[in-house]
Amino acid sequence: MKRRDFIHKTAAGAALVGLGSVSLTACNNNPKSHITILHTNDVHSHIDPFPADHPVFPNQGGVARRATLIEQVRNENQNTLLLDAGDIFQGSPYFNYYGGELEFKLMSMLRYDAVTIGNHDFDNGIDGLLAQMPNANFDFVCANYTFVNTPLETLIKPYKIFVKGGVKIGVFGLGIELKGLVDKKNYKETVYLDPIEIAQDIVKELKEDEKCDLVICLSHLGYQYNNNPNKVSDLVLAANTKDIDLIIGGHTHTFLEKPAIVKNKINKDVLVNQVGCYGINVGRIDFYFDNESVVTSTGKSIIV
Template identity: 60%
Template sequence: MDSRRAFLKKTLISGTGMALSGSLMPQSLLAASSKKITILHTNDMHSRIEPFPDDGGTFANMGGMARRATLISEIRAKEPNVLLLDAGDIFQGTPYFNFYGGELEFKLMSKMKYDAATLGNHDFDNGMDGLLGQLPNASFNFISSNYDFSDTLLHNQFSAYKIFNKGGIKIGVFGLGIELEGLVAKENYGNTKYLDPIAVSREMVQQLKNKKCDLIICLSHLGYSYQSQKIDDRKLAAQVNGIDLIIGGHTHTFLDHPEEIINKDGHKTLINQVGWSGLKLGKIDFAFGKKNEISYANSEPLAII
């Protein structure tokens, strides 16, 4: 049995616009910074546990959670302050989900020590009871800010935001989901109420600023960009002041580097998304000045091969 299958078996048994282009500052200066945070992120994994088949296709023999776990471990061995996040649609896409109902996905993410994730529309594919039944397999935080679950089985199951302390930096994270009506069968989300993501984001930013967060991150499953008036990550960045990084999902968009949006108040928000099915791992490094102001951001999408 190879290491990949051993990793999967052990997990099941154990139960657990302007674009940024590379470095904005010499790596030597980044390395010398006394305060550096590394954000690793994924989105739209869609139950892709193993690599794509080695069949000559576009993504042949790429991806796979065991390889991702190895890469994450290598980064953590070099970087002391790492936050690992996911922007939703963990479920649905391979027979692993059909057979295990999300158990394997959550256990593997827990084994990789994810810090937080938000919910995508496909995470409701087995209904609220299916999602609720799998939550004990996740040792990481689920963050949902604009779904009101108060009249559902999922009441009090998720946090509106979470604050992490890494290397003397306070990082506030909140999460936004896409409107479920029209995407998800009504019986699968029941009385869940969808709240306006713009209004909710403004409230979350204010709360996190009141709690003295130095870096504010939105985990978004809204989608990167639409031609219509439908809210997306780009519109969110332009209309909400104070978000430093939007980690996106839903549209399966591969961005070579984060897009930088400067809103009317002059605040810069980075938007990043790394496609789908765990083909890439997003990596963004932030450095901070003496007063914990953001002084640098470096990005690198890492292929899982």
């Protein structure tokens, strides 16, 4: 099924680690435009920082610290987008008690711009997710789930377009196959579509019809599957598509110090990044557009 047809139907104390850079082509004519992308994934309802005696993440994470970090970056560059790659829910007593209300309210206070849906975001069912959406002052995007005949049909869009500093940015989402991960009664009539085929349809629309200068995928497919290299993952997606500039990943809780650089199907560079889990890190990618339609980028992971 072609996604195009479906569309018509329907923090202080932060330490910087790692630095990567790449040159990409773009179609923006504004000189010296600077766009910053901040991103998280798999926060899993971790509101508080880990205790100082935690064996793995001592005194790390926490929404308040993340808020401080985000505000510092926004003060540095007003052309900043804040994105999340899914699995916002499930992982602490806050979710068990409030059902996602606190997570969405805090993300709204942090002024997230767009998020995609992870498999654990269905843990209270479609109705549980729907009940919390009034608390979310940000957009939900997912292109390869069709929500026809569900209450989410009009609430989750395939993509969202933002304009920052004269740069047109298309952000779309992709979700992992729910069968085998989520109880059928929780996702009801939601249908999973092939992410590579759908991604190429969406990217074509964003590039050719919407004239986006930058295309970003929020992916909850997983970074890589060593035991099954043919399973669709972020690295497979990057290698088998074209015109995606950045893939922000989730699901596999992969800690990258800097973005991976993958050659796409026409041998151009794609950035792929994922920052672990639990709000331990925030990813930062900076894109610099010049007046010759070329964009360079740097990327790093920031420990909260």
